[in-house]
Amino acid sequence: MTLLLTGALLVCAQTNTSASSSVEDLVKQKQNPLSGLRQVKLDTTLSPDVPVTGGTEGAYSLQVVWPFELTENWRLITYSIVPVLQLPEGDGDYTVGLGNTLLNFFITPSKPTGNLVWGVGPTVLLPTRTDSDLGSNRLGLGPSGVLYYAKNDWGAGVVLQNVWSGGGDGRNEVNKFGGQYFLNYNLSQGWYLYSNSTITADWTADSGDRWTVPVGGGF
Numbered sequence: 001m002t003l004l005l006t007g008a009l010l011v012c013a014q015t016n017t018s019a020s021s022s023v024e025d026l027v028k029q030k031q032n033p034l035s036g037l038r039q040v041k042l043d044t045t046l047s048p049d050v051p052v053t054g055g056t057e058g059a060y061s062l063q064v065v066w067p068f069e070l071t072e073n074w075r076l077i078t079y080s081i082v083p084v085l086q087l088p089e090g091d092g093d094y095t096v097g098l099g100n101t102l103l104n105f106f107i108t109p110s111k112p113t114g115n116l117v118w119g120v121g122p123t124v125l126l127p128t129r130t131d132s133d134l135g136s137n138r139l140g141l142g143p144s145g146v147l148y149y150a151k152n153d154w155g156a157g158v159v160l161q162n163v164w165s166g167g168g169d170g171r172n173e174v175n176k177f178g179g180q181y182f183l184n185y186n187l188s189q190g191w192y193l194y195s196n197s198t199i200t201a202d203w204t205a206d207s208g209d210r211w212t213v214p215v216g217g218g219f
Contacts, residue, residue: 023190031155031184031192032148034077034108034117039065045214055088059099073111077119079104079159085134097130104144104161119146123161125174136172138165155184177201193219 029035040062047057061083068076083099103126106119125140140163148157158181165174180198187193197214 024186027186027190027192028150028155031182031194032117032150033065033079033146033157033159033182034075034106034112034119034148036067036075036077036110037065038067039063041065045216050088053088053090055092055094056086057088058086060084060086069110070107071110073109075108075110076121077106077108079106082128087133095131095133097134098128100135100140101126101128102163104159106144106146108146115151116147116149118148120144123163125163125165132171136165136168136174138168138172138174140165140174140176153186155182155186157182173204175203177203187219191219193217 026037029037030039041064043059043061043063045059049055050057061081063082064078064080066078066080068078070076081102083101085095085097085099087095089095103124105121105123107121108117108119112118121144123142123144125136125142127135127137127139129135129137142161142163144159144161146157146159148155150156158179160177160179162177163174165172168174178198178200180196182196183194185193195215195217197216199214200212201210203210
């Protein structure tokens with residue numbers, strides 16, 4: 001099990017709400033992955049002193065959340081992750097390049113009632129890697145789901161998925177779980193505390209190397 005530190009920077013956000021929306025309202029929409037707010041984020045995860053090589057492993061990703069109105073009552077939320085990976089090698093060099101792109105599609109009610117919102121749909125792994133060390137060469141598919149609960153100043157949620165490759169062996173075989181959690185506590189004037197990271201499990205790996213558990217947070 002590896003403990004990582006992760007951080008994210010919100011590049012821009014856009015919504016169809018009126019200009020009279022308060023900063024606090026906009027922040028709460030940003031925290032809710034199913035709110036219909038358009039978001040573009042940059043995320044960085046660093047793992048120093050990895051086993052064997054002793055180098056620092058890095059994952060730098062562009063993450064885009066984009067909604068589409070399907071009907072009066074239903075909405076499609078797309079959540080795309082395009083990673084650039086940095087893998088240390090034994091001789092002190094690094095393999096750096098584009099990893100595989102992950103696409104999530106969530107069908108969700110456009111007018112939810114109550115404090116709990118949900119979305120379900122498929123997840124697709126595209127073999128966009130630029131080096132064989134950076135991912136599988138097979139298309140991957142699987143289920144995904146998201147839950148988010150908000151009440152007063154608190155908000156919490158989770159995105160769950162599992163992806164299987166269409167055949168392949170060795171590093172090209174994919175059977176991988178991902179669970180992204182997020183927890184927020186809102187303060188005044190648009191400030192808030194948060195924790196947000198993605199826990200992964202590679203079911204093809206040995207039990208001692210299977211889980212990666214990041215811990216991230218900030219304000």
